[in-house]
Amino acid sequence: MFEVPTDRKYQESHEYATTDGETATVGITDFAQDELGDVVFVELPEVGEEITQGEEFGVVESIKAVSDLYAPISGTVTAVNEDLFDRPELVNEEPYGDGWMLEVEVADDAAFDELLSADEYREQTE
Amino acid sequence: MALRKPPLYDVYAADATFTGFGGWDMPVEFESIRAEHEAVRDSVGLFDVSHMGEIVVSGSDATALMQRLTSNDVEALSPGESQYSAITDESGVIVDDTIVYRLPEAEDRYLFVPNAGHDEAAYRRWVDHRDEWGLDCEVRNETDAWAMVAVQGPDAAETVDRATDADVAPLSWGDVIEAEVGGVRSFVSRTGYTGEDGFEILCPTDEAEPVWSAFAADCTPCGLGSRDTLRTEMGFLLSGQDFDPDAEPRNPYEAGIGWTVALDTDFVGRDALATVADAGVEETFVGLVLRERGIARHGHEIVADGDVVGHVTSGTMSPTLGEPIALGYVPTSLSEPGTELSIAVRGQEKRAEIVPTPFIEDN
DSSP: OOOOOTTEEEOTTSEEEEOSSSEEEEEEOHHHHHHHOSEEEEEOOOTTOEEOTTSEEEEEEESSOEEEEEOSSOEEEEEEOTHHHHOTTHHHHOTTTTTOOEEEEESOGGGGGGSBOHHHHHHHHO | OOOBOOTTHHHHGGGOEEEEETTEEEEEESSOHHHHHHHHHHSOEEEEOTTSOOEEEESTTHHHHHHHHSSSOGGGOOTTEEEEEEEEOTTOOEEEEEEEEEOTTOSSEEEEEOOTTOHHHHHHHHHHHHHHHTOOOEEEEOGGGEEEEEEESTTHHHHHHHHBSSOOTTOOTTOEEEEEETTEEEEEESOOSSSSSEEEEEEEGGGHHHHHHHHHTTSEEEOHHHHHHHHHHHTOOOBTTTBBTTTBOOOTTTTTOGGGOOTTSOOTTHHHHHHHHHHOOSEEEEEEEESSSSOOOTTOEEEETTEEEEEEEEEEEETTTTEEEEEEEEEGGGOSTTOEEEEEETTEEEEEEEEOSSSSOOO
């Protein structure tokens, strides 16, 4: 059973975003990290770059596969988890914790409404 | 077309994730590719490689047929020995690579192992040439009759020794014996494709389970994912990727397996390869290491001074080195270790350097 915390929202392409108001934290789900297997490389945008909901913002590579990352919300990147450059395995170990990818200043909070709830996302992965 | 399931499928299906490979539904990963890779480098891993083909050639002209259809010198084999070889077409292009076993306790009986999904084509090739040349031997495609497991790693010898009624310690690389494994009459050969000491066990399909079980408690089960990272670290070729008669036509000299070509024997492709041996090759199979963050993958372009000079045929993160490694063909003039090139990783050029293969120390 994969962990799907209820304190955040999800995108069909397996990214999550927190919903605490102005700043969102973005990463990939427990299900996604398990599907990918051992993550060995993460390519992320730089601080100050804009990301757009539904569009690619980076790449995550495991030993066996390459996957594009799609932005769950739109906004300006305010922080990038640089620990992932040296320890990409954090995505496997703690996808909702130390394996986070971006912090984003959210352009429009209403965009969260388009994302899936934990229950809806769990249904999709079952 | 439905994928073929290996005979051990149900034994480990609950513990593995699967992928289609060469027409077979094979385990790609059990717990973790990295953990499986490390188990083979550090202790011992167990692979189901039942997707590999098995063609048996027997009879008075078996040696002659094998000699004329494989590039290595089959006559150098005594019963109970095996060799790595290439199967080439008239122009010297590698059609497949294979291990040829001269089976023990018989003078004129061979079993060779084509790659997954190549068994039917190999069988046809052997039968057609036998008939064309009027040779007297029987050729049988026994792929469905044999299961094959590989026990690989520094602890492989003691692991296999415990599971067999034979003493495997004295075997040299390539030696093949008949022995009981988990009570099942099998062929046990000291071969493998991981760069580690190891054994491959051929047993009847319907008796595969006790053979697998004879090792399962002592070994880490491994999938094709770690098999790929292990062979890539060694610079070993993967059929259909590092060579392919259609998509990547390469001769054995380009592909770095010129040592399998016995020009003093008469085989299909021999004359073309003799010309190549005289003239030298324009392109060479090399190892590369990325010197910037990124992972090179199959198809990425290799660039020198702004010009595309080749492409990556295999690439991964090396679990042993913690560095991104790649294999591919470059102009021979750029193939010396130390040569600085770049690889366009998803369109972005990353610094790379030619390094000798194997990438890791050969055990």
